[in-house]
Amino acid sequence: MESLTTESNNNGDGGFLANCREQLCSALDRLRCTVLGFVGKVAKIARDDPRRVAHSLKVGLALTLASVFYYVTPLFNGWGDSVIWAVITVVVVMEFTVGGTLSRGLNRIFATLVAVFLAVGAHMAANLCGENGEPILLSVFVFLVGSAATFSRFIPELKARYDYGVMIFILTFAMVAVSSYRVDELLEFAHERVTTIAVGVAICLFTTVFIFPIWAGEDLHKLAAGSLDKLAEFLEGTTWET
Numbered sequence: 001m002e003s004l005t006t007e008s009n010n011n012g013d014g015g016f017l018a019n020c021r022e023q024l025c026s027a028l029d030r031l032r033c034t035v036l037g038f039v040g041k042v043a044k045i046a047r048d049d050p051r052r053v054a055h056s057l058k059v060g061l062a063l064t065l066a067s068v069f070y071y072v073t074p075l076f077n078g079w080g081d082s083v084i085w086a087v088i089t090v091v092v093v094m095e096f097t098v099g100g101t102l103s104r105g106l107n108r109i110f111a112t113l114v115a116v117f118l119a120v121g122a123h124m125a126a127n128l129c130g131e132n133g134e135p136i137l138l139s140v141f142v143f144l145v146g147s148a149a150t151f152s153r154f155i156p157e158l159k160a161r162y163d164y165g166v167m168i169f170i171l172t173f174a175m176v177a178v179s180s181y182r183v184d185e186l187l188e189f190a191h192e193r194v195t196t197i198a199v200g201v202a203i204c205l206f207t208t209v210f211i212f213p214i215w216a217g218e219d220l221h222k223l224a225a226g227s228l229d230k231l232a233e234f235l236e237g238t239t240w241e242t
Contacts, residue, residue, distance in 0.1 A: 054212040055096050062090045062207045066200055082192035089200025094208070097216040101208040105201035107165035112197050115169045116190045118145065119176035123186055135181055142177050146170055 046053050066086040069075045076083055093108055095101040122145075126137035149170045152158050158166065176193070180186045208214075 051096075051212070051214050055214065058207045058211055059090070059094050061211070062094060062203050063087060065203050065207070066090045069196075069199065079192050079196055082189075082196045085193060085196040086200035086203070089197050090204055093201055093204045097214050098208050099216050101204050104164055105204055107162060108168050109194075109198060109201055111165040111169040112172050112194055115172035116176055116194055119173050119180065120186060120190060122177050123180035126180075138177055138181060142174055145173055145177075149173075 066089075069079070069083045069086055089108065093101060093104045095104055122138060122141040126134045126141065129137050149166055153163055153166050172193070176186075176190055179189065183189050
């Protein structure tokens with residue numbers, strides 16, 4: 001009787017282990033299929049338009065060049081922690097085409113310059129109110145400028161062309177204006193921010209223009225050619241029907 005019970009337990013344990021092994025193999029097969037499917041999809045995207053691979057490599061190169069300013073001690077000593085803004089600029093400015101990168105770069109530089117000038121002016125005006133009145137007046141300036149700039153993003157003409165620039169303007173003005181209450185050398189702080197952003201934009205333009213440049217006109221030409229081919233096929237089919 002005991003031998004039968006032992007044999008039954010062994011069979012139960014063996015069945016459980018076999019079931020676990022089967023489930024594990026099934027999960028591994030599903031994982032393998034998922035990974036292979038993802039790899040195949042990535043390979044198809046790269047084959048359909050090799051420029052996407054080139055753009056990805058250019059972004060990586062631009063980030064590497066911008067990070068050099070952080071690693072090289074003389075360059076880092078010249079700007080300090082503000083060098084990180086060059087890296088951030090590369091991330092947000094780099095676009096697929098040369099025109100897109102140029103547009104975002106100019107928007108960022110112009111918006112930063114205007115915001116810095118206004119923030120420095122706001123600091124000087126608030127500084128005249130004394131230590132107690134300065135934070136109040138700075139808060140008023142931040143509220144008014146932030147509200148007005150945000151509302152301007154709803155204007156169709158501005159939203160279509162300068163929405164990114166307005167967003168950068170709001171961010172820069174708020175950062176510089178608020179920081180001015182605690183930062184002793186405000187002009188130096190503003191100068192470092194502007195110059196590091198300019199360096200980031202310059203790196204973006206260099207890699208975009210001189211390394212496998214991608215022009216929007218190529219896509220427009222292909223789109224127009226494809227549309228004309230479809231129109232020709234449609235007209236040809238209509239002619240045969242008549």
